[in-house]
Amino acid sequence: MWRYATVVMILAVGFLGCARRDTEISREYMASESSEQKKEIHLPEGTGKQEECVLCGSKSLWYYYHKKDSIGVINLANGQISDLEILVYDDQGVPRKPVGRSSRFNSDGKRYVHISPMSERGICNLTLSWDSEAYLDLEEIAPFYCRECMEKITSLDKSQADKLEDRRCPFAMIDFVTGELYSLNGIVTPCFIRDYYLHFDFSDRAIEGVVVYAPPNLQKAETFPIPSHILIIHSGM
Ligand SMILES: [Zn+2]
Numbered sequence: 333m334w335r336y337a338t339v340v341m342i343l344a345v346g347f348l349g350c351a352r353r354d355t356e357i358s359r360e361y362m363a364s365e366s367s368e369q370k371k372e373i374h375l376p377e378g379t380g381k382q383e384e385c386v387l388c389g390s391k392s393l394w395y396y397y398h399k400k401d402s403i404g405v406i407n408l409a410n411g412q413i414s415d416l417e418i419l420v421y422d423d424q425g426v427p428r429k430p431v432g433r434s435s436r437f438n439s440d441g442k443r444y445v446h447i448s449p450m451s452e453r454g455i456c457n458l459t460l461s462w463d464s465e466a467y468l469d470l471e472e473i474a475p476f477y478c479r480e481c482m483e484k485i486t487s488l489d490k491s492q493a494d495k496l497e498d499r500r501c502p503f504a505m506i507d508f509v510t511g512e513l514y515s516l517n518g519i520v521t522p523c524f525i526r527d528y529y530l531h532f533d534f535s536d537r538a539i540e541g542v543v544v545y546a547p548p549n550l551q552k553a554e555t556f557p558i559p560s561h562i563l564i565i566h567s568g569m
Contacts, residue, residue: 385481432450458540485513
């Protein structure tokens with residue numbers, strides 16, 4: 333019995349260790365990016381007024397979405413936001429019953445967002461792509477954003493700015509709760525945004541992603557699932 337308990341404990345510690353390491357990697361990445369970002373921030377000229385900002389202004393989509401405990405994709409070229417809808421809410425931010433598989437497509441004619449949430453399972457697949465002339469142009473988008481939001485955008489992957497030059501991804505992930513932006517420039521995968529686990533495969537002007545709602549309930553022993561092969565070991569003792 334003690335051997336059985338030890339095996340369970342070792343496996344449990346192993347699983348929790350993996351989960352903790354992933355979280356720590358995510359935090360370390362964010363921390364290192366923050367320190368890099370503080371080195372220098374080059375802002376393009378001509379940023380707009382805060383009240384008209386397409387990210388934080390009162391008429392922006394984020395202003396509408398921020399009542400929802402969700403994340404989404406933002407097209408930085410025009411501020412259009414696509415909700416992943418893994419957790420479903422009504423317009424007032426009240427949770428609604430999960431639905432089966434659905435599919436949505438958003439485009440500005442040069443940049444394409446295809447989202448397929450399966451909210452009953454807490455998963456969303458997404459495919460992003462863009463035309464060869466549709467990379468992000470920081471000078472071009474500056475008038476749409478206030479100074480603070482342009483600082484956020486120009487700070488994405490600041491340490492890799494020389495490498496990216498004029499090949500910046502026109503999309504970023506956005507946390508509806510905090511308004512924080514997360515890079516999709518291919519520097520890091522996988523990562524967490526709060527309880528959402530994200531993994532992306534990057535290729536030329538295309539990104540395939542899987543996002544899973546993964547709250548840390550595995551850390552509660554009473555809900556930890558015992559795999560069937562552990563029971564087989566126990567019966568042999
Ligand atoms: Zn703003």
